[in-house]
Amino acid sequence: MTTSSAVPAPATSAWRLMTPPHPDSLDDADAWAYRGIAETHAAAEAADTGNADGAPTPIGILVGMNNQKYLRKLRQVAVVDTPAGPQVVGSGFMFLHVRSNPELAFGVVAVRPEHRRQGIGSALAQWIQDTARAEGRTTLLAPVDFGPRPEDGTGETLTPASGTGEVAADLPGVRLARKLGLTLQLVERRSRIDLPVLPEAISRFEAEARAVAGDAYRVHTWTAPTPEEWIEQYAALEQALADDEPRGGLEVESDVWDAERIRGEDATIAAKGDRYVVTAAEHVATGELVAMTMLQWSDDKPEHTNQQSTVVLKAHRGHRLGMLVKAVNLREHALLRPAARRIYTWNNEENPHMLAINIALGFVPAGGSADFQGPL
Ligand SMILES: CC(C)(COP(=O)(O)OP(=O)(O)OC[C@H]1O[C@@H](n2cnc3c(N)ncnc32)[C@H](O)[C@@H]1OP(=O)(O)O)[C@@H](O)C(=O)NCCC(=O)NCCS
Structure with missing residues (x-):
């Protein structure tokens, strides 16, 4: 036809x-x-x-x-x-x-x-x-x-x-x-942030976060595919996010995340022609990945990038790791995608800590999504 x-x-x-x-x-x-x-x-x-x-x-x-x-x-x-x-x-x-x-x-x-x-x-x-x-x-x-x-x-x-x-x-x-x-x-x-974010601003956020996080953590940045070295731990971070994210009155249970699913997601992203950059924080003493953030984009949509998951494990909150991984990832994104005009991110209104980080970075409200639920 x-x-x-x-x-x-x-x-x-x-x-x-x-x-x-x-x-x-x-x-x-x-x-x-x-x-x-x-x-x-x-x-x-x-x-x-x-x-x-x-x-x-x-x-x-x-x-x-x-x-x-x-x-x-x-x-x-x-x-x-x-x-x-x-x-x-x-x-x-x-x-x-x-x-x-x-x-x-x-x-x-x-x-x-x-x-x-x-x-x-x-x-x-x-x-x-x-x-x-x-x-x-x-x-x-x-x-x-x-x-x-x-x-x-x-x-x-x-x-x-x-x-x-x-x-x-x-x-x-x-x-x-x-x-x-x-x-x-x-x-x-x-929320939306217009690009470029001034490199001095990113450096300031990173320095402030590093001053609190100290030497106990080191960051790693990668593009697709997820390094095998980190894949199990990365899946555990996705699972933690699924388990912890506030859901208001929605009755939704968290989905299952494992290394096989991350490999599948990487294959899907590659098949779509999408790309991403991840920055994760490792707790040096234990070798455990305790925080991560991902920015993903399609070259078919040259103007914008989407913020995907960001998570800090509960036991490691309060050390500015959310700000640290986000600031480093913004800097890496600017190197990979200098022509992008804006980044979008999504937050539950009931997640004040994540919202506070995004507002500090310069994100401004740009609409959202209203989730309706009911019996069939
Ligand atoms: C919502 C949407 C799918 C409705 O499509 P549509 O073909 O106009 O829908 P219908 O003609 O079947 O109307 C459905 C009902 O929606 C309500 N409605 C939709 N648009 C309306 C409008 N402009 N003014 C008043 N009522 C409206 C009415 O209750 C209407 O029923 P009624 O005609 O018996 O009063 C369309 O407006 C749309 O694509 N919106 C953007 C995407 C979206 O929000 N999707 C819904 C979430 S999943």
């Missing part, structure tokens, strides 16, 4: 749901659907958050669908038929943890702005609910992304029961989530 998802379709066309074809590569004719899904998420995100930096890439979708070992992923698209073939106008995505959270399903719906209010979002949400129930899941978790708060700060907002963070109640995704009977359980803050 020779189709292009870029063909414009009249907004009033009839639409239908279908399972998107899974191509072997993006060069296949069948890749129209994954390209269309990426474009749909980018258009929806630009409309609702003011910026499409967080949208998935076609290669990210393809590689993600090829990797079903820890998270089983399912997709549905709403298409409008055009003379050139189907055009994706809506995307339904869900994933199910394979090794944890047997009751939970995650679901995300996005509809192109010019095709909204025709029932497409509801139909895709219905597909997610029906599929999750058929899989034996009893709880649905749906994140709704939002942009920076309007300057005037007016309008009704929602706050999770646990009390921190807020989201505008009139956002389309919030309206849909509430209509589905889901309730707001956690607000995650997205």
